[in-house]
Amino acid sequence: MVVAKKWPDSFPGAALAADVDLKARLCAEAHRLGFLRARVASADADLDMGGYDAFLAAGRHADMEWLATGRDARAAAGRCLPGARSVLVLAFDYTHALPADPGGLTGRVASYAWGRDYHNFVLKRVRKLQSWLRTHAPEVDSYSSVDMRPVYERAWAARAGLGYAAKNTFQVLPGESSRFVLATLLLTAELAADPPMGDHCGRCTRCLDVCPTGAFVGPGELDARRCISYLTIESTSAVPETLRPGLGRWVFGCDDCQDVCPHQRAATHDVPETRPRHAWLGLFELLAADDASLRARFEGSPIRRAADHRLRRNAAYVLGNIGDVCARPALEAAAREGGVVGDAAEWAIERLRAAGRDRPLR
Numbered sequence: 001m002v003v004a005k006k007w008p009d010s011f012p013g014a015a016l017a018a019d020v021d022l023k024a025r026l027c028a029e030a031h032r033l034g035f036l037r038a039r040v041a042s043a044d045a046d047l048d049m050g051g052y053d054a055f056l057a058a059g060r061h062a063d064m065e066w067l068a069t070g071r072d073a074r075a076a077a078g079r080c081l082p083g084a085r086s087v088l089v090l091a092f093d094y095t096h097a098l099p100a101d102p103g104g105l106t107g108r109v110a111s112y113a114w115g116r117d118y119h120n121f122v123l124k125r126v127r128k129l130q131s132w133l134r135t136h137a138p139e140v141d142s143y144s145s146v147d148m149r150p151v152y153e154r155a156w157a158a159r160a161g162l163g164y165a166a167k168n169t170f171q172v173l174p175g176e177s178s179r180f181v182l183a184t185l186l187l188t189a190e191l192a193a194d195p196p197m198g199d200h201c202g203r204c205t206r207c208l209d210v211c212p213t214g215a216f217v218g219p220g221e222l223d224a225r226r227c228i229s230y231l232t233i234e235s236t237s238a239v240p241e242t243l244r245p246g247l248g249r250w251v252f253g254c255d256d257c258q259d260v261c262p263h264q265r266a267a268t269h270d271v272p273e274t275r276p277r278h279a280w281l282g283l284f285e286l287l288a289a290d291d292a293s294l295r296a297r298f299e300g301s302p303i304r305r306a307a308d309h310r311l312r313r314n315a316a317y318v319l320g321n322i323g324d325v326c327a328r329p330a331l332e333a334a335a336r337e338g339g340v341v342g343d344a345a346e347w348a349i350e351r352l353r354a355a356g357r358d359r360p361l362r
């Protein structure tokens with residue numbers, strides 16, 4: 001005969017077990033603050049850095065040396081927060097429909113940068129979560145990051161099963177989205193960990209096939225040196241000539257490998273900070289602007305990061321790709337200033353010439 005075992009409501013080990021109640025209350029507070037999803041990873045074991053080390057060894061981080069110097073800090077949560085036991089991983093949705101193409105001589109901006117700078121408005125919400133913690137669990141220390149500290153956000157998200165590590169390298173919520181930014185809160189409390197999620201790409205290869213500059217070395221492996229996002233935002237140098245046509249109309253970042261992904265749905269929220277302000281940019285205005293006016297125009301936007309010769313360089317490449325003869329006088333003026341912008345303008349003029357579009361149409 002089997003005797004049903006009776007467990008007491010509380011038992012001696014209860015205080016040491018993962019704090020399920022704190023986790024539930026913390027996640028509820030995160031949702032109240034507008035986060036789309038919250039999941040927990042255990043910080044007890046270091047992250048598997050095999051893929052990361054291979055990325056660095058192959059030089060795929062381009063000149064983003066901070067990815068190499070911050071490598072050890074990223075591997076272990078305890079490097080940033082001594083005594084870290086858990087990582088709360090948060091997703092903030094920025095999905096919006098692409099505003100209508102104004103046509104003409106305009107360039108496209110990646111969707112994460114249409115609204116306000118997420119480093120600010122998402123961090124503000126994470127800080128509110130920290131202040132909630134100080135009130136409700138003052139014994140717990142925390143350390144926050146929204147893409148600005150040496151925290152390997154996507155690897156923690158994968159361990160926490162927030163989404164799955166997809167072939168386009170994004171954390172993807174199956175059937176929902178990859179258009180969310182990640183935030184992390186390292187915690188000294190032990191919270192119950194969530195299980196990782198299985199693969200949802202299957203045999204699909206759309207993202208790998210669509211990349212206009214061939215930046216994917218393989219599924220889930222990206223060479224930043226060929227990625228339009230790196231080339232138009234991070235890199236301060238000239239874009240290698242063979243990759244310039246691949247920019248198409250992308251003047252800041254790129255969304256091609258997300259746009260083709262079947263795991264996208266329409267927007268389900270309307271957070272004021274994510275509302276589109278800068279989805280398309282007039283290329284003449286960019287090319288003719290100086291650094292100070294560009295900085296002022298894009299204050300508070302992620303575009304501010306490249307609000308200097310980078311945006312003007314990108315505008316010249318895109319004008320070359322559009323191939324409209326009307327751009328010639330503006331490109332000639334830019335070519336005279338030399339440097340990276342001048343070089344980009346000369347290339348664009350040459351594109352017009354090669355296409356037989358260097359004379360006004362009659």
Ligand code: B12
Nearest residue numbers: 052055110147153166169170171181182219220229253254
């Ligand atoms: C450096 C960086 C970049 C670089 C390099 C990008 C890259 N893919 O590595 C550049 C400048 C190119 C870049 C571009 C963009 N980025 Co970025 N970037 C980062 C940053 C700071 C570090 C990423 C990193 O460590 N890369 C190194 C490599 C080794 O890591 P990884 O690709 O994550 O590797 C994992 C997977 O690929 C997977 N994997 C490895 N092998 C395989 C094999 C298979 C089969 C599979 C399925 C998976 C898999 O395992 C690895 C470990 O989990 C993070 C923020 C952070 N602090 O972590 C943001 C971050 C990754 N970027 C982000 C965004 C939004 C972008 C852009 C969309 C912006 C844009 N539209 O222009 C683009 C997208 C380009 C792209 N396809 O990734 C978001 C992504 C959110 C999400 N849902 O995943 C992050 C998390 C920032 C944030 N806090 O929200 N970025």
Ligand code: SF4
Nearest residue numbers: 211227228254256257
């Ligand atoms: S963001 Fe654009 S360039 Fe970069 S990997 Fe994706 S499709 Fe390629």
Ligand code: SF4
Nearest residue numbers: 166167201204207261
């Ligand atoms: S496009 Fe296809 S292969 Fe690429 S991430 Fe989406 S489901 Fe995976």
